[in-house]
Amino acid sequence: MTRPILLVGDNPFLGISHLSQERARGRSRSPSTSGAAAEIVIAGVENGADGFMFSLGDTTLSILEEVGKRMSLDGLKLVPLIPYAYDWVRLATFNGGVFGIGRQYARRLVQSVDAHALWHGAQGLLRADIAEMLSSYVALELRRLKKVQGGAQVTAVMLHEVLTDLALALNLEDIFRKYVGLLRSRGIRPGLETRNFALLVQRLREWRIDTGTLWIAAPFNRAGFQMTASRIDCERALASLPGGVVIAMSIFAAGYLSRRDAIEYVQQLPHLGGVVVGVSSVSQAQETFRMLRRVLGK
Amino acid sequence: MAAGLDGLSTHFLGRGVAHSESERSRLSGDIDATERGAIRFLSNMNAETGDFRAAIVGLGKMGILHACLLSVMPEVRIAAIVERRHPLLMVSRRMFPLAHPVNNVEDLDGMDLDAVFVTTPIRYHFPICKSVLSLGLAKNLFVEKTLASNACEGQEIIRLARTRGAVVMVGYQRKFGVTFRKARELLHSGNLGDLESFEAYALSSDGLRAGENGHAGDARDGVVRDLGSHAISLATWFFGKLQVRDCSCEPADRSRSEHSADVTVHGESGLIGQFRFSWMSEGYRMPEVGIRMRGTNAAIEANDDFVKLATENGEQKTWYRHDLNDEVDFLLGGPEYFREDGFFVDAVKSGRDLGPELSEAVEVERIIDDALARAGKDSS
Numbered sequence: 001m002t003r004p005i006l007l008v009g010d011n012p013f014l015g016i017s018h019l020s021q022e023r024a025r026g027r028s029r030s031p032s033t034s035g036a037a038a039e040i041v042i043a044g045v046e047n048g049a050d051g052f053m054f055s056l057g058d059t060t061l062s063i064l065e066e067v068g069k070r071m072s073l074d075g076l077k078l079v080p081l082i083p084y085a086y087d088w089v090r091l092a093t094f095n096g097g098v099f100g101i102g103r104q105y106a107r108r109l110v111q112s113v114d115a116h117a118l119w120h121g122a123q124g125l126l127r128a129d130i131a132e133m134l135s136s137y138v139a140l141e142l143r144r145l146k147k148v149q150g151g152a153q154v155t156a157v158m159l160h161e162v163l164t165d166l167a168l169a170l171n172l173e174d175i176f177r178k179y180v181g182l183l184r185s186r187g188i189r190p191g192l193e194t195r196n197f198a199l200l201v202q203r204l205r206e207w208r209i210d211t212g213t214l215w216i217a218a219p220f221n222r223a224g225f226q227m228t229a230s231r232i233d234c235e236r237a238l239a240s241l242p243g244g245v246v247i248a249m250s251i252f253a254a255g256y257l258s259r260r261d262a263i264e265y266v267q268q269l270p271h272l273g274g275v276v277v278g279v280s281s282v283s284q285a286q287e288t289f290r291m292l293r294r295v296l297g298k
Numbered sequence: 299m300a301a302g303l304d305g306l307s308t309h310f311l312g313r314g315v316a317h318s319e320s321e322r323s324r325l326s327g328d329i330d331a332t333e334r335g336a337i338r339f340l341s342n343m344n345a346e347t348g349d350f351r352a353a354i355v356g357l358g359k360m361g362i363l364h365a366c367l368l369s370v371m372p373e374v375r376i377a378a379i380v381e382r383r384h385p386l387l388m389v390s391r392r393m394f395p396l397a398h399p400v401n402n403v404e405d406l407d408g409m410d411l412d413a414v415f416v417t418t419p420i421r422y423h424f425p426i427c428k429s430v431l432s433l434g435l436a437k438n439l440f441v442e443k444t445l446a447s448n449a450c451e452g453q454e455i456i457r458l459a460r461t462r463g464a465v466v467m468v469g470y471q472r473k474f475g476v477t478f479r480k481a482r483e484l485l486h487s488g489n490l491g492d493l494e495s496f497e498a499y500a501l502s503s504d505g506l507r508a509g510e511n512g513h514a515g516d517a518r519d520g521v522v523r524d525l526g527s528h529a530i531s532l533a534t535w536f537f538g539k540l541q542v543r544d545c546s547c548e549p550a551d552r553s554r555s556e557h558s559a560d561v562t563v564h565g566e567s568g569l570i571g572q573f574r575f576s577w578m579s580e581g582y583r584m585p586e587v588g589i590r591m592r593g594t595n596a597a598i599e600a601n602d603d604f605v606k607l608a609t610e611n612g613e614q615k616t617w618y619r620h621d622l623n624d625e626v627d628f629l630l631g632g633p634e635y636f637r638e639d640g641f642f643v644d645a646v647k648s649g650r651d652l653g654p655e656l657s658e659a660v661e662v663e664r665i666i667d668d669a670l671a672r673a674g675k676d677s678s
Contacts, residue, residue: 014583015581015583021633067405080519129392130389130393132393153587162630165366165629165630166362166366166630169366169367169369169630170365170366170369170393170394171369171391172392195629195630196628196629196630199628223620224625225619225620225624227625227626228626228627228628228629229625229626229627229628230625253620254617256620290314
C-alpha cells in the first residue's frame with residue numbers, strides 16, 4: 001500500500017456497533033457527545049489520521065463544528081456519506097413509510113431556498129426520477145456541510161450503502177452514472193459505500209464506468225465479516241480493480257478482531273487506498289491511529 | 299453437558315417437540331449448504347423450469363427490500379408491482395422498468411405469477427391474500443409479518459392455501475438469523491436440562507422519536523402485533539404452544555393502540571414465559587428482539603447479535619454472528635432477509651413443504667388475540 005489515507009469513522013458517535021446493540025447503547029449514554037466526539041476526532045488526527053468520514057446529519061455536523069472550535073480544519077479531509085439513510089428509514093417507520101419520506105424530502109427542498117436543489121428536486125419529483133432527486137439532495141447536503149467545513153476539503157462524497165446497494169440490486173446503471181457525473185462536474189470525487197463490493201466492482205466494469213477517480217468504501221477484515229458474497233470474492237475484486245481508491249471499513253470486524261490481527265490483514269491487501277476506523281475514546285484513537293500509521297506507512 | 303443434536307429427540311419427546319431428520323437439519327444454528335447456496339441451487343433448477351415470476355404488493359420499505367433481494371437472484375423476476383399511491387407507482391416504473399405497474403391486486407390476473415409478496419400494512423393482508431388465493435392470481439404467497447389481523451383471518455388463509463395447494467410463508471425473518479438458529483439448536487440439544495422459564499422482548503425507540511409520546515403509533519397497529527410478533531414467533535418456534543395468562547398494555551384505553559405491553563404465558567411441562575414489548579424504550583437505535591431462557595442446567599440468551607450459553611457450573615460461551623457462518627450472496631437489510639427469500643423461492647420451485655411454518659404463524663395470531671383480549675383491547 002502506498003501512503004494510505006486514514007480516516008476517523010463516526011459509528012461510535014452515532015451509537016452504532018455492528019458487534020452488539022447492547023454495546024452501542026452503552027456508548028450512547030456517554031455525556032457531552034459532540035464535544036467528546038470532537039476530542040476523539042482530534043486525537044485521531046494528531047496521531048496519523050488524515051480526516052473524518054461521516055454520515056452527514058445533525059449530529060456529525062455538530063461534531064465537526066466542535067472540531068473546528070478546537071483546531072484548524074485546514075487540510076483536513078472530509079468524506080461525507082449521503083444520505084444519512086438510517087434517519088430516513090427510521091422516519092419512514094412512523095411517518096407514512098416511503099411516501100412520508102417523499103413528503104419530508106419535498107419539505108426540505110422548499111425550505112432550502114437553493115435554486116439548483118429546487119430545480120432538480122422539482123424535476124425529480126414530477127418525473128419520479130430518482131437520479132434527479134438524488135442530485136438535488138446532494139446539493140442540499142453539501143450546502144449544509146459548507147457552513148461548518150471551514151478550511152477542510154471535501155475529498156470525496158460517498159453514496160450511502162443503502163442507496164448504493166439498492167441501486168446495485170436493481171441494476172440501476174443510470175443512478176450510478178448520474179451520481180458520478182454530478183460530483184465530477186462539481187469537482188468532487190464521487191464515492192460509493194457498499195456491503196456488496198465484489199458485485200459492485202463487477203457491475204462498474206460491465207457498465208464501463210471509469211473507476212479511476214472513484215472512491216469505494218467496503219468491509220475488509222480477516223473474519224470476512226460483512227464481506228459479501230465472501231472474503232475471497234472481495235479480495236479478488238479488489239485485486240482486479242484497475243483504479244480508484246478503496247477504503248476498507250470494518251477492519252476490526254466491529255471489535256471482533258484484535259488490533260494486531262486487523263491491521264496485519266489490511267496491510268497485505270493489494271490496491272487498498274486507506275482505512276476508516278471508528279474509535280470511541282481518546283486513548284483508543286491515539287493507540288489505533290498511531291499503530292495504523294506506523295504499520296501501514298507514513 | 300449434552301452436546302450436538304443427538305440428545306434432541308430423547309430430551310424433547312416427552313414434551314411433544316420431537317423432530318424428524320429434516321426438522322433436525324433445520325434446527326441447526328449454522329446455515330446449511332442448501333440455504334447458503336440457495337441462489338446457485340435455484341440457478342440450476344430454473345434452467346429447466348423457467349423464471350420465477352413474482353409480484354410485490356405495496357411499495358413501502360419492506361416491499362422495496364424484498365424486490366431488491368429477489369432481483370439479484372438468478373432467474374427470479376419482478377413481474378409486477380401493485381401500488382395504489384400514484385407517485386410511488388411512477389417511481390416503481392423507474393426502479394423496475396420490466397415490471398407491470400398496476401393499482402389493484404385484481405389486475406394481476408393472467409400474469410402467470412409464481413408468487414405474490416404482500417408487503418402492505420397488516421390490515422390489508424387478509425383481503426389481499428384472499429383475493430390472490432381465491433381468484434388464483436398467483437400460485438403461492440409470501441406475506442410480511444403478521445399473516446393477518448387476527449387468528450380467524452389466519453385460519454381462513456390456511457384453508458384457502460390448502461385448497462389451492464399453495465406454499466404460504468410469513469416473513470418472520472429472525473428465524474433465519476444465525477444467532478437465533480444457534481440458540482434453538484442449543485435448546486433442542488438438551489443443553490438447558492429441563493426448561494423452566496423464558497423472557498422474550500421486542501424493544502425500540504421508534505415511538506420516542508416519533509414524538510407525542512408515541513401517539514404516532516396509532517397510525518399503525520399496536521406494538522404487540524407490530525414489533526412484538528417477532529418475539530412471539532421466536533417463542534412459539536422455540537417452545538411450541540403457549541397459553542396467555544395475563545397481559546397489560548399502555549395506554550390501557552380500549553380505543554388506542556398500545557405502545558408498550560407485558561404478557562405472561564405458560565407452555566407445556568410448567569414452562570413460564572414473560573414478554574416485554576415497547577417502542578418507547580430509551581437507547582434503541584434499531585429495534586431489538588431477544589430471548590433469555592433458563593433450564594435446570596444452564597441458561598441461554600440470544601438476540602440479533604449474539605447467543606450466550608451459561609451453565610450452572612459457571613462456564614460461559616458466546617457466539618457472535620461472525621462465528622456462525624453469516625455470509626449471504628447479497629447483503630441488504632441484514633443477511634436473514636436474503637436467506638428468508640431464498641428459502642421461500644427454493645421451496646416454491648422445489649415443491650417443498652414448509653412444515654409447521656404456516657400453522658406457527660396462525661399460532662402467533664392466536665397469542666396476540668388472546669393477549670389483547672386479556673388487556674381489554676380490540677383485536678383489529
